Amino acid sequence: MHDLPARFTRVTKNYGPVEALRGLDLTLGRGELVALLGANGAGKTTAVRALLGLAKPTSGEVRVFGADPRDASSRTRLGAVLQIARVPETLRVREHIDMFSSYYPNPMPMHEVIEAAGLQGLERRKYGELSGGQQKRVLFALGICGNPELLVLDEPTVGLDVESRRALWKQIRAFVARGKSVLLTTHYLAEAESLANRVVVIHRGVVIKEGTPAQIKGEAATLEDAFIDLLEAS
């Protein structure tokens, strides 16, 4: 229990008058892929930032493997793919990976990272020359290159075409198959349904429902219908 990959205990986070999180409780076990679902403004990104040590909870506690996410030792076990405006464009794919790998004590070998992120043949390309889907795969590569036990993906497939999205799903599944944990935020319900062992629906900063995709879906025809019903009910 103590060293769960991720644990939120009654976490609140206020930005001025805005209550982004209002008592979030959430755990993530080993080998689990949890999808955090919520409308825009539900608190998904704030939860991710708190988990990565980028935002300090106003109250409550966030733990990564039982420790403060801001500790360097916690960060060596964490990988992240954030929504980011721009990445330095003049470095090549392998140079970016080489640099990030050097931050970690036991990085994955370069060829494994390239393969796991589906970047074969693109190693020498500059980031700025890649397509949107390829760029996302580079960010994924940077997230996994340190051989983390917990990977946090903040809307990793937003803006990707179907093919690129499917390719990234495959890579995320392969990562979990190695016994690692993933916390994924998304607002593509099909993505949650396809990837997650467990879905956690948050609304206005608290969990309103959690369970397997099938449990969440319940009687509704699709996960999307169930999601809409939930939001309307709360």
Add this chain to the structure above:
Amino acid sequence: MRTYLLETKYEFLKALRMPQYSLPTMLFPVVFYVFFGVIFGGAKSAKDVTVAQYMLATYGAFGVIGASLFGFGVSVAIERGQGWLEVKRTTPMPIAAYFVAKLAMAMAFSAIIVLLLFTVGTMFGDVTLTIVQGAVLFATLVAGSITFCALGLALGFLLGPNSAVPIVNLIYLPMSVLSGLWVPIWLMPKPLQELAYWLPAYHFSQLALHVTGGSRGESIAMHVLAMLGTAIVFAAIAYAGYRRDEGKLYG
């Protein structure tokens, strides 16, 4: 250690491959120097030295300041504003590596610019420096980069990613002119000469001119103190900016 080296190497490559950074920072001082120092300067002398030798010091200072302000200031403003710094902060990278690498990169660019100017000056201009003078001038110019990196870093934490380039230019160019980097300081109106004492670029160029000849003969200690003081003040402002960012993110 490996992180620091790699970070520096890639910081350098990243900047070198950005023509909007590497071309103007390297070419402007060299082109200006060729034009004003070598072609028009000819064998004329300014005070007790040739124009080419005088301007080797002042355009050297100009080049170093540009490499430092843009390499450090603008790149921090952009990477910070676009979330790249934040991505790095989710990793175990020691934050110092990020800044040390940028400082090393700016100093490397400064060194390249100064060497280019040396080459042009000694091959085509009337520059006569002993090896020791050359080495001292080189060391003075490259070390001066630290002060302007501190200024750049402070700007990097105060400016947004879009406003950084124009605002840094608005500081860089007037400061260079008013410090006598383009037109010798003694040719400026008296009030402007007084104003120059408040500009770090003035003290920087006077230090370099102490080596080449043509300085106004003021106290070296005063110039060094001004450079150090500027570095400390702006490093403190940068640190406050960093803490403010941290508070915003982590408050």
